[in-house]
Amino acid sequence: xxxxxxxxxxxxxxxxxxxxxxxxxxxxxxxxxxxxxxxxxxxxxxxxxxxxxxxxxxxxxxxxxxxxxxxxxxxxxxxxxxxxxxxxxxxxxxxxxxxxxxxxxxxxxxxxxxxxxxxxxxxxxxxxxxxxxxxxxxxxxxxxxxxxxxxxxxxxxxxxxxxxxxxxxxxxxxxxxxxxxxxxxxxxxxxxxxxxxxxxxxxxxxxxxxxxxxxxxxxxxxxxxxxxxxxxxxxxxxxxxxxxxxxxxxxxxxxxxxxxxxxxxxxxxxxxxxxxxxxxxxxxxxxxxxxxxxxxxxxxxxxxxxxxxxxxx
Numbered sequence: 001x002x003x004x005x006x007x008x009x010x011x012x013x014x015x016x017x018x019x020x021x022x023x024x025x026x027x028x029x030x031x032x033x034x035x036x037x038x039x040x041x042x043x044x045x046x047x048x049x050x051x052x053x054x055x056x057x058x059x060x061x062x063x064x065x066x067x068x069x070x071x072x073x074x075x076x077x078x079x080x081x082x083x084x085x086x087x088x089x090x091x092x093x094x095x096x097x098x099x100x101x102x103x104x105x106x107x108x109x110x111x112x113x114x115x116x117x118x119x120x121x122x123x124x125x126x127x128x129x130x131x132x133x134x135x136x137x138x139x140x141x142x143x144x145x146x147x148x149x150x151x152x153x154x155x156x157x158x159x160x161x162x163x164x165x166x167x168x169x170x171x172x173x174x175x176x177x178x179x180x181x182x183x184x185x186x187x188x189x190x191x192x193x194x195x196x197x198x199x200x201x202x203x204x205x206x207x208x209x210x211x212x213x214x215x216x217x218x219x220x221x222x223x224x225x226x227x228x229x230x231x232x233x234x235x236x237x238x239x240x241x242x243x244x245x246x247x248x249x250x251x252x253x254x255x256x257x258x259x260x261x262x263x264x265x266x267x268x269x270x271x272x273x274x275x276x277x278x279x280x281x282x283x284x285x286x287x288x289x290x291x292x293x294x295x296x297x298x299x300x301x302x303x304x305x306x307x308x309x310x311x312x313x
Contacts, residue, residue: 001033001054002183005134008111008198011040012191013058016223021047021193052147053140055186056193075296077119077141078160082169082295084121085155089171097292097306098122101205104233104286104310105129110200113224115189115217116207120146123184128176130201134194136187146184153179161298189217194224203233206292206306208267209240214251215277218270222278228313232271232282235290235308238263264307271311282311 003023011019019042027035038047038054047056086094102125105112112126117135119142126133137143149155153173158166173179187193189204189211202225204217211217225232240253240263247254251270252263259266264287273281287309294302 001049001052001185003028003031003033004132005054005183005185006038008134008195009038009056009193010195011043011045012056012188012193013045014040014042015191017042018195019043051144053143053184053186055140057138057186057188058191073141075160076139077145078157078166079294079296080118080142081145081155081157082159083293084119085171086169086295088155088174089169093293093295093301095291095293097290098125100290101125101203101233101235101308104308105201106231108200108229108231110226110229111198112201113192113194113199113203115192115202115204115221116210117146117184118142120149120182120184122203122205123182124149124173124177124179126201126203127178127181128174131181133182135182135184136189136192137184138186138188140186143184143186149173150179150182150184153177160296190220192220192224196223197226197230199224200226200229201231201233205233205235206237206304208234208236208251208263209238210244212245213249214245215249215270218251218267219277226313227280230282230313232311233308234267234271234311235306236263236267237292237304237306239304264309268309271309278311280313282313284309284311286310 006023009021021038025036033049036049098121107129112130112133114123114135117123117137123133123135156170159169202221208214240250251259251266270277271282290306292304292306
């Protein structure tokens, strides 16, 4: 964890109170904390930093972040590394999704937050347009790999071909990416461990459908987005899954309830202040769709259409 990150952190378990975290360093290297802990003086909760990765999940969520299932698995890591970076390798099957999302950003002297950053592509793109960038995800595996990319400033990984068969993929990072401006931590989109109104830019890319309480995620984005000159880049395929999110909490995807109809319309209403959730409300400046692909093996790909909105204050 980079030391400059501490000044922006609060205890996620004490929200909405803004309780700054103390830092105990056991091992450091330059501007990086390798091992240590962040500690809340109010609730006494320690948040571990191990091998450079800070885990800022409230309560009992911490152990679940380091298992080998789901988004922490070897297969998912290969799939998302390909999805994020295959265009840099000249792969003929790569999509331009991350280039499209990056094109929605605007230069800012402020700090950017990439929620659900996965293995970090958009966070690195933000480093060329913002003073600092923080990427968060609940997957320990994704954040560990993103921080490895940060240190190496190049991509090297084993792409799964079939079963245990792999092939090495590698590429250098673009020169305009400034890795000194980026850091990644394990954190929850529903309890962002950051001070109110901190970020000039907040992104939420393909994460809304993956959280158990989508409305709470949107409320948290409003809380940390700057009240003036704030910019939000939102994108989601709205592939609602009852095993992840209870249908009564969906924003869209239902014929009735608080947000009937299509999800993109429900989110548009929320961002523009029609439900009193985003205050001040956003003005929608761009919208559309982005085709996106996850490659699981040589013969298995998941093709996705993600709807996006860009809002500004």
